[in-house]
Amino acid sequence: MMTQTFSSPRSIHQAICNLTRLTCAVLLGFSALVLGQPPSSAQAAEPAAKRPNILVILVDDMGFSDIGCYGSEIPTPNIDTLASRGVRFTQFYNTARCSTTRASLLTGLYPHQAGMGYLDGLRKPASKGTHARLHDRCVTLAEVLGADGYHTSMVGKWHLGQQNGTPPWERGFQRTATTQFGELYFPKERSREACKWVYLDGRKVAADSSEVGRGEWYSTFMFTDWALKFVDDARAKEKPFFLYFAHGAPHFPLKAPQEVISKYRGRYKAGWDVLREARHRRQIEAGIVDPKWPLAPRPSDVPAWDSLSAEEQDRYDAIMAVYAAMIDCIDQSVGRMVAGLRERGLLDNTLILFLSDNGGNAESGPRGISEGTPPGGPDSHVFLGMCWATLNNTPFRRYKHFTNEGGISTPLIAHWPAGIPVARNGKLEHQPGHLIDIMATACDVSGALYPAEFKGHRILPMEGISLTPAFSGNPLHRVKPIFWEHEGNRAVRSGAWKLVMKYQEEWALYHIPNDRTEQRNLIGEKPDLARLLTRQWNDWAASTYVDDWEGPARNEWGEEVRAPAATQPVAEKAK
Numbered sequence: 001m002m003t004q005t006f007s008s009p010r011s012i013h014q015a016i017c018n019l020t021r022l023t024c025a026v027l028l029g030f031s032a033l034v035l036g037q038p039p040s041s042a043q044a045a046e047p048a049a050k051r052p053n054i055l056v057i058l059v060d061d062m063g064f065s066d067i068g069c070y071g072s073e074i075p076t077p078n079i080d081t082l083a084s085r086g087v088r089f090t091q092f093y094n095t096a097r098c099s100t101t102r103a104s105l106l107t108g109l110y111p112h113q114a115g116m117g118y119l120d121g122l123r124k125p126a127s128k129g130t131h132a133r134l135h136d137r138c139v140t141l142a143e144v145l146g147a148d149g150y151h152t153s154m155v156g157k158w159h160l161g162q163q164n165g166t167p168p169w170e171r172g173f174q175r176t177a178t179t180q181f182g183e184l185y186f187p188k189e190r191s192r193e194a195c196k197w198v199y200l201d202g203r204k205v206a207a208d209s210s211e212v213g214r215g216e217w218y219s220t221f222m223f224t225d226w227a228l229k230f231v232d233d234a235r236a237k238e239k240p241f242f243l244y245f246a247h248g249a250p251h252f253p254l255k256a257p258q259e260v261i262s263k264y265r266g267r268y269k270a271g272w273d274v275l276r277e278a279r280h281r282r283q284i285e286a287g288i289v290d291p292k293w294p295l296a297p298r299p300s301d302v303p304a305w306d307s308l309s310a311e312e313q314d315r316y317d318a319i320m321a322v323y324a325a326m327i328d329c330i331d332q333s334v335g336r337m338v339a340g341l342r343e344r345g346l347l348d349n350t351l352i353l354f355l356s357d358n359g360g361n362a363e364s365g366p367r368g369i370s371e372g373t374p375p376g377g378p379d380s381h382v383f384l385g386m387c388w389a390t391l392n393n394t395p396f397r398r399y400k401h402f403t404n405e406g407g408i409s410t411p412l413i414a415h416w417p418a419g420i421p422v423a424r425n426g427k428l429e430h431q432p433g434h435l436i437d438i439m440a441t442a443c444d445v446s447g448a449l450y451p452a453e454f455k456g457h458r459i460l461p462m463e464g465i466s467l468t469p470a471f472s473g474n475p476l477h478r479v480k481p482i483f484w485e486h487e488g489n490r491a492v493r494s495g496a497w498k499l500v501m502k503y504q505e506e507w508a509l510y511h512i513p514n515d516r517t518e519q520r521n522l523i524g525e526k527p528d529l530a531r532l533l534t535r536q537w538n539d540w541a542a543s544t545y546v547d548d549w550e551g552p553a554r555n556e557w558g559e560e561v562r563a564p565a566a567t568q569p570v571a572e573k574a575k
């Protein structure tokens, strides 16, 4: 386990960064530093503008290939511009699910360590790591950066145990405009009770109140307004900011403004087979995907597009048009954030990270769901389904929930003109990374110290490493494998190798540089390596509060396989 001793590579790297910062400050004439004030005072004396702002943009249930700069046909010019002026990571990983990813991203720990071994609707008595709330043994990015003088704010979906005592405004966020668990798109949602409210600095306000937004707003844009307000709040206080923008989109139920949906209606009659091959081709041309990796075959549950009737094709086209519109709106939001930061003179020294919380979502099965009219309107109930989710995750196997590459792979774009060399603009970074690295990166670039204790509680050492060497094209200092556990689905990635298991199935071993689409299981050829990785996974699970999963199992598209009722845990409906 990584510790905050001087022997860890990350600590050495942070120490070097702190030293560099100190040297720069001295050269700029901060005589107080020369007189030997401790580093914390020195950092406080440094002009706030010297420390970068940090904007994390997290989208929900978006697949690896759904934005233009990762191969999509959906136009995302604003996100693509971030990529062309920043660095794209091609092997960045999340945890395959909503709450677990949010816990890991915000704490620098694995989900069970942070208390969020499952969604925030499942609390297991006597559990090690499934507490349905953020545990006292972790700190959030907002707590760490706030203690270092940052303005901290959040907009969008929380999903980290608000109902169990850990809302964002009690975990370090100074300003908040949030929902308990997303699924809010229009002012008058008619679905679940919790989707009818927005929390403004912790105050519960009806979503259709004029305090939240005017008129028939769409939440992607409404939260963009709030995000820019919080940027202005940080400016007024003359502080650098940490802003966590957690989009609810494109999570089900799929909804978007009709005028945006209409742009895409009819475009998807090309079908998933043709579009998937086109995405794959663009990914190879861009260098994101190695031509050695075969495109994962279309699953047997997904029909060939050409086998469908015209009526069926029209229905599927309407579903995908809503999803594409949601991505389009996210891109518009990114454009507004970038323009807003540029107008305020803040763009150059803001580290923007853009990523998704899990792979494309196949829940609801091959047919998806399309109920209510118009599809994507406030009264509709639309799920993308397995066929289009297979397109989302091009070229990989499987979906949200699972630890195959389709479930855990996300784009990660890092944009920071003041911190990423111009020579790296538009470049791809192939070194693996994981959500656990974002805390270490934030500490590295800000100089904030990750605490050993917080509010009287001992804090687990962070698990990740800083990604800043990769921003400049240098090797990452990772000394441990990367691990996963979700619903009994397991994986470990160690260098070139990945050992992976679907719950209740057998381990499989893949050589990722040759076969990232996980088509050739080498476990029979490498039994010793498989044993080593299995032992490492077991040791990791035992030391990071991983609970044994007791079911239910999920079918190929991620829906629960119903067992006899007595053996089922009381889990919240899948989100």
Ligand SMILES: [Ca+2]
Pocket: 060, 061, 097, 098, 251, 357, 358, 575
């Ligand atoms: Ca999600």
